[in-house]
Amino acid sequence: MAGCGGDLSALDPAGPFAESIARLWWAMLLGAIPLFALVVGLFLLTVLRPGFGRRLSAKGWIVAGGLALPLPVLTALLGYALFQGEYRLGRPGSEALRVEARARMGQWSFAYPDTPGAPVTVGVLHLPAGRLVEITVTSEDVIHSFWVPRLGGKIDAIPGHETRLRLLAEAPGTFGGVCAEYCGVSHTDMRFTVRAHEAGRYAAELAKAETGAE
């Protein structure tokens, strides 16, 4: 259970988009538990009580176990996952603060086009708490993946292409970020920190932010 906490835990969400992912995870777990119990239970019954399986014909087992059991469960989970995905994706909107994330092997750098005078920060992403932020992600070399588990989902950083991800931190705080796509020997070092500041102090905090890696 140690993986359920810490600043890289997707099960300890700090914003609505991460919360929607955590909800989906719990829904899938709750869907999997009764199915697992049922399958193991039926298996044990056929082992412990010989002849139990003959109550149903071979075709009956195939229809019940291969269609009737998984189809409704998987359809419901797929529908839920797709609706949650649509919610997280949203629509590019003017209400979101734009931030540009640029990946290269071993390093993330962040630019803030909507905040005049803000420096490019390396290894630290500054956000205003309580405000929707749209991150435009790209890469200078190979494919990376931008992921702040406590704030939202993953999005690939692809050379020559821009992808978008929405994040929202509900309260000020510090969160961990990683590259979630193996990108070479420097992959494990490609961590970054997200600092969510009080909205009123965001511009001032960003203005005095260091540009180098911390």
Added chain:
Amino acid sequence: MSGRPASRPVFLPILAAFTIWAVGFLALYGLQATGCRLGWQDAELLPGVTHLRLALCLLLAGLAAAVVAVVLRLRRLPAGFARTVGLAVSLAAAASTLFSFSGVFWLSLC
């Protein structure tokens, strides 16, 4: 010399429909990515219907028609293993085509 009469491989009718499904999967992904890159999602043909969505829907309709054509063709085969299994697999492929790819009608495309 008397050779055995040429016979159609048994696996063809069994594999045909899901081969169309697999080709369709690749084609839909390729069309979606290409359309996004070319900006087809911004060009609206009708309110809410973009060029990209129309292209994907037409491709899905073509795939569904191809799978249905396989089912109809299999129904004309003489009774036997290939027909029985081929029909069952093709009906599964038809259902899977509509189920798996129906997202082109309503999901965000880019």
